[in-house]
Amino acid sequence: MTKTLPDLPPGISLISHETVTSTNYEAKLLANDDAPEGTVVWAKAQTHGKGRMNRNWVSKPGNLYSSIILRPSTSLAQATQIAFLPALALGEVLARFVPVSNYSFKWPNDVLLNKKKLSGTLLESGDWSTNESKWLVIGCGVNLAHSPTETRFPATSIFEETKQLIPVKDALFYYYQFVYEWYLRWSKEGFSSVRNAWLKHAHGLEEEMTANCGQQSYTGRFIGLDNNGALKIQTDIGLRTIRAADVYLNH
Incomplete structure (x- = not known):
């Protein structure tokens, strides 16, 4: 109907x-x-x-x-x-x-x-x-x-x-x-x-998290989103922009 x-x-x-x-x-x-x-x-x-x-x-x-x-x-x-x-x-x-x-x-x-x-x-x-x-x-x-x-x-x-x-x-x-x-x-x-x-309501913003991208994972501080909504993580080796992953806070 x-x-x-x-x-x-x-x-x-x-x-x-x-x-x-x-x-x-x-x-x-x-x-x-x-x-x-x-x-x-x-x-x-x-x-x-x-x-x-x-x-x-x-x-x-x-x-x-x-x-x-x-x-x-x-x-x-x-x-x-x-x-x-x-x-x-x-x-x-x-x-x-x-x-x-x-x-x-x-x-x-x-x-x-x-x-x-x-x-x-x-x-x-x-x-x-x-x-x-x-x-x-x-x-x-x-x-x-x-x-x-x-x-x-x-x-x-x-x-x-x-x-x-x-x-x-x-x-x-x-x-x-x-x-x-x-x-x-x-x-x-x-x-x-x-x-x-x-x-404004982002879970874990400015906290350390791990992004599991399948065969590779990245750990760093969640600092925001790029212009298309990809996740931005500041790692020890530089900024990573992630488009698909499972994410977990490290605590």
């Missing part, structure tokens, strides 16, 4: 499901079928939810699982800056519903609550070879009511940390309101305002 979300910016529409394999998978099918920018796929549960590096995302009912299609008129390299917007939007949701919450942003795109993982983002794209294939799908899973166990990084939910249960539909409404506001701002102002807002 498709319906327009009330009171959200014009052009945003919602496709809702009880259960899907993954909202990103459904959104990619729609994007390849010329679905318009602002199409949101939402499901109450996923059977094969997916996170970064093809990791499984546990997706039982009660949390928020959704993806949005965007069609920015930029290069693909610039468009990947959009991956920072979900964290900013979720930060505003937390500020609205749980104003005393201690949240932070863990590079590249996780949101932490009391230093435990609350959400994750998966960005996928078309091949950018034609105007029709210039699309991004940004999926986000947010632990509202419960969190998985036996995870690589300690996980939590809003309810577990605050005893406040945010209705899924309320979280969906405000999350995409803020995502779209940040998207419009990014479209007009570029990445600078996004980067500055993200760094």
